[in-house]
Structures are given as structure tokens and as C-alpha cells.
Amino acid sequence: MIPVTKTFLPPQEEYNSYVKRAWDKVWLTNRGELTIELEEKLKNFLDVSNIIITNNGTIPIQIALKLFGKGGEIITTPFSYVATSAAIVWENCTPVFVDIHPDYLTIDETKIEAAITPKTTAILATHVFGNPCDVAAIEKIAKKHNLKVIYDAAHCFGVTYNNESIFNFGDVSTCSFHATKLFHTGEGGAMFCNDADYHQLYYSHNFGHNGPLAFHGLGINAKISELQAAMGLAIFPYMNHIIDERKKVVDFYNNKLNFNTVQALKIRENTEWNYSYYPVILDSEETLLKVLDALAIENIIPRRYFYPSLNTIEYTKGEKMPISESIASRILCLPLYVGIPETDLENIVQIINTQTLQ
16 A cells, blocks of 8 residues: 555664663653653754643644633634644634635635634634745734734644744744654644743643642643653654655656646745645546545555535534635645655556546
């Protein structure tokens, strides 16, 4: 089978060497030395001032919404993974959808202001497939209306925009370290913030603890374990290799696919992208289903991602979002991972080019 992605695993003995450090100290959680070491390595690699590693990539969004959403309306995108909208509803806020840009696939910043009401407390936008939102326009709107900005940057490990880490934009940015992601800890995530909000977010991810016996507000358990941190430390030395190898796959698709019949993702100008996903947009859902069937015959399993448009999910009760709904029905993420054979890539491209011409 050729899956849409494959987890990158370091040599097992390298992972075991980090696990042994935790084993020898009999310290498996509560921010042991591996977690702290990983945070420092990531701060330097990503060029960020504050990072809090968490046990998954969704809980940082929930924490940010708990602190800054305040039960209000959250302006958000319908084109994201379900966790984005689910977190809003879970934290007793109300998602207010704004349609997306047809090329960049990020929230259409020109439509945000019209969606703001007296109940609006924050903007939660997704950098789609690692492609940045128009962060300058969103920041301007947020300042004008005194709103917090939270970025779902789950796909953005290593992305820079205007020569700055994408994680440095917004009041809080979040990332996923899930096993399917570019950098991973098996399961995990992180939140990035400015100095003013760091302690509030830090306390919130550890039950509100301010030291072992004091508490600083309401918190939850979002801590990563030392076993997860060990995986991150073992993966970390391979990051440049991972990105380089994924770039080769992206370059292959860019050179071989017929862009008269499929549309590629347009990366925003001044972005250093991370090659996290390879989405193609087909001319219709009928064509997409035909391509899926043809690929399945060869045991090739791409992914309809993101699907469906989140405004159509029952619990969000969203208005019609024509662009997002159209894109969601026609988009397909192609296999992309380290080590995929070129012969498989040739087969994938040949099938797509053939099926989309018919």
C-alpha cells in the first residue's frame, strides 16, 4: 500500500538512548529533563522566544480559547481539520465562519470585518497546509476591534513568513506534533506566545500550578510525557533531511503533474514553506471520485483533506460557505513522505494525468 503519509522513525537505538535517561531517573512526566531539553532545542531551531510543549495539538487551541474566547463568538475558517471548530464548540464559544481565498485556501481576510459583532472575542484562523494567512491584515483588524488572534498552525513546523517564524504571529500559535506530522513526538503539540501571555498559558497547561502547592487560576493537564519528548529528541537531528526529502517529492509532482487539469496550492509570497502536504484541486467531485477509484486499484491511498467543509457539520450550524464547500469537495492530498519510491510517484502522476484528461 502507498499511504498518504508515513511516520518518520529514527533508529530505534537512538530513541532507546533517550528513554534510558528517563528510565534511569525514574522520571516519566511532570516536565522532566527531556521535555525541557526538547523545548530549548525547538526554541533555537524555530527562532521563537516562548514554547510550551503539550500532549497533543488540539489542547493548545482549547487552552487559548478558554483564556481568550470567554464564551463569545470566534471568527474562524470552515476549511480546516475538525479539531479547529470542535475546540470552539467544546469551550462553549460560537464559531462564526468566514469563507476562504480560492488560491491560498486560508481565511479570506477581506471578509472578516463584516462578520464581527459585539459578541466577537477572537479570531481563530488556520495556516492551511503550512500556507500562511495574511497575518498583517488580520493583526490590523484585531487591533481595531480589540480582538485576540489564535492561529491553528498545526502544519507549520519550520515555516517562515517575511523571514520570521510563522509561530511568532498572533497572540497564540499552536502546532501539532502528531505522528503524521513533519516533526513529531508520537502524539503531541505546542503553543507559542508572547512574553505577556506566557505564564498564564504555562499555568493553564499544568492544572494551574504555580509551584507544587500554589495555584494560579484554572488549568488542565496538557503536559507531555518524557517518552514523547524522547521521540522528539530522537527525530530532531533529522529535520533538515526530512524537509529536503519531502521537497524532492514536491518538486517531482510540480514537474510531472498536468496543471491544465489540476490546480495546485498557491503558496503566499515571502513564505519559506515546509513541504508538509501536497494538495491538488480537481475540476469536480465527480472527477475526484474517479481519480480515487483509479488510485485504489493500484493500492494508492490519498486523503480527502480537508473534507467536509466545517460549516456543514451538524454541531457548528454554519452559514453557506460557497468557496470552502466547493474546494472541500474537490481537493485531494497526494502521498508525500520520506522514502517514497520514484516509481510509485510516476504511477501516481500517470493515473491522475490520465483520469483528469478523460
